[in-house]
Amino acid sequence: MPTHELIAATLSATSVWLGTRRSPWCYPAGLVSVCVYIWVYLGARLYSEVLLQCIWVGMLVLGWWRWRQHLDSKGHVRIAALDRRSGALHLAAGIGCGLVLGHVMATHTNASLPWLDAQLTALSLVGQFWQNRRHIAAWWMWIAVDVVYVGMFVNKHLFVTAVLYAGFVGLAIKGLRDWQKAARNAAAA
Numbered sequence: 001m002p003t004h005e006l007i008a009a010t011l012s013a014t015s016v017w018l019g020t021r022r023s024p025w026c027y028p029a030g031l032v033s034v035c036v037y038i039w040v041y042l043g044a045r046l047y048s049e050v051l052l053q054c055i056w057v058g059m060l061v062l063g064w065w066r067w068r069q070h071l072d073s074k075g076h077v078r079i080a081a082l083d084r085r086s087g088a089l090h091l092a093a094g095i096g097c098g099l100v101l102g103h104v105m106a107t108h109t110n111a112s113l114p115w116l117d118a119q120l121t122a123l124s125l126v127g128q129f130w131q132n133r134r135h136i137a138a139w140w141m142w143i144a145v146d147v148v149y150v151g152m153f154v155n156k157h158l159f160v161t162a163v164l165y166a167g168f169v170g171l172a173i174k175g176l177r178d179w180q181k182a183a184r185n186a187a188a189a
Helices: 003-020 026-043 047-068 084-108 114-132 137-155 159-188
Strands: none
Touching: 003 026, 003 159, 026 047, 047 084, 047 114, 084 114, 114 137, 137 159
């Protein structure tokens, strides 16, 4: 178990835990984590994951900025609704991008698991887009992709990361419940 994988996993878990609490501090922890994970995924030849980590940098900066504009009096981010039409369009775009990226990775690189890695990458971007926009649906996406990620990381012998993603499933369930409760409380107020 490489030390840098353990460091990245710890920072990533901290970031997700802070996200479940609707704290904008999830973003700086996530930024450091993705920088370390670039190194981890390069070593595993998971090039779509490397690309994803590079994109995360920009998305995390944007998310941090957006969340800081929408804080309640307790410093928690306010939750925003996602309409079904937009959600369906985002999902379709994610699946389409995953297919294009999968083709590129399968035909132009020596990527390991190019199609699965690409689809998870694309759907993770949809999840982060929703997270940045403060949508509860992000937690449903994280549950779905993280379950599949566990299997992929076990297959690649990235056991620390597989355990991390199994933990992410639990954190995503917690985030979903906490955000649903916060949305109900806000609607009742």
